[in-house]
Amino acid sequence: MKKNEELYKFYIDLDRSLFIDNAYSKSCAHCDSALPIECEQTISQPSLVYRMTEYLDLKKTHRVLEIGTGSGYQAAFLSAFAGEVYTVERIAELAESAKQRLQKLGYSNIHYKIGDGSEGWAENSPYDRIIVTAAAGSIPETLLNQLAKGGKLIIPVGIKGRQELLLISKDEFGNLSEENLGAVIFVELKGHYGWKG
Numbered sequence: 001m002k003k004n005e006e007l008y009k010f011y012i013d014l015d016r017s018l019f020i021d022n023a024y025s026k027s028c029a030h031c032d033s034a035l036p037i038e039c040e041q042t043i044s045q046p047s048l049v050y051r052m053t054e055y056l057d058l059k060k061t062h063r064v065l066e067i068g069t070g071s072g073y074q075a076a077f078l079s080a081f082a083g084e085v086y087t088v089e090r091i092a093e094l095a096e097s098a099k100q101r102l103q104k105l106g107y108s109n110i111h112y113k114i115g116d117g118s119e120g121w122a123e124n125s126p127y128d129r130i131i132v133t134a135a136a137g138s139i140p141e142t143l144l145n146q147l148a149k150g151g152k153l154i155i156p157v158g159i160k161g162r163q164e165l166l167l168i169s170k171d172e173f174g175n176l177s178e179e180n181l182g183a184v185i186f187v188e189l190k191g192h193y194g195w196k197g
Contacts, residue, residue, distance in 0.1 A: 004054060010080055011050040019043060019071040019101065034185075039091045042187055043071045044133065052154050053077045055167055055181065056129045063124070065146065067117035067189070068133035072098035078131070079107040086110075086124050088117040090190055118191030120146045127151060134189035135163045149174055156186045 017029035020043060025035040034042045052074070058064070058081040066075055069089035075098065078085045087110060089095035095114045102110055113121055117132070118140050126148035132155035139155060147153050151170050156163035165181040 007050070007054060007077075007081060010077065011046065011053075014073075014076060016043070016046055016073060018105065019073040019076070019098075021097070037071050037094075038097070039094055040187075041070055041091070041094060043073050044186075048184065049074050049077060051181075052131060052165070053081065055154055056131060056152055058082045058129060062128040064129040064131065065121055065125070065127040065143075066131050066133065067120070067143070069095055069098045069112070070133060072102045074131070074133055075102060075110055076105070076107055079110050082109075082129065084109050084111065086113070086121050086127070088113045088115055088121055090115060090117055116191035118142065118189055122146060130154070132156065132189065133186065135160075135184075135186040136189045139166070139168065144168070144170075144176065154181075156184050160188060161185060 017026050020026045020029055028035055032047050033045050037043050060083050062082045063084045064078050064082045066078055066087040069075060069087040075085055075087050092114050095112060099112045120142050125146035127146055128148050128151050130143055130147055130153040135156040147170050149170055149172050153168040156165050158164055163184050163186060165184045167179040167181055169177050
């Protein structure tokens with residue numbers, strides 16, 4: 001994949017410490033590793049956030065669904081390169097702090113919902129791109145149904161402690177294809193269609 005120079009500059013310039021509240025993680029914000037945040041969740045390593053965003057191949061015309069707002073770090077990437085971002089977070093405390101943080105930083109094209117991310121956000125579907133930042137045991141059908149024709153879905157799928165990052169593409173006829181992007185570790189996707197086991 002040809003490197004997106006604008007995205008790469010954004011990745012280098014964005015200060016991850018702005019998305020972290022606790023002192024320990026803030027001091028390590030410059031490290032390329034996942035770090036703990038509030039509510040027993042994590043903020044992903046910057047290089048993985050960059051890579052997932054790059055694989056989405058975002059355009060300013062795209063409507064993007066993000067499952068797992070977390071600290072808002074990934075949402076900032078999406079906001080900068082997509083048209084509209086719809087982000088769902090099940091933990092109200094995280095959702096509210098991320099909303100305040102992102103609005104303060106000037107990200108104005110993000111819509112927020114507190115709820116079960118495994119169910120997506122049907123009212124605003126279909127989406128050109130969907131990104132899931134928590135691990136599922138299998139790909140929720142609800143999200144595949146909310147993906148537009150010609151769209152892409154990126155999601156970690158597997159067992160607790162080890163998943164494969166999958167890129168699902170839906171062609172103009174609604175047919176699905178899958179690409180394995182390698183091993184990753186994410187917290188589990190919770191909810192009705194979330195991780196089981």
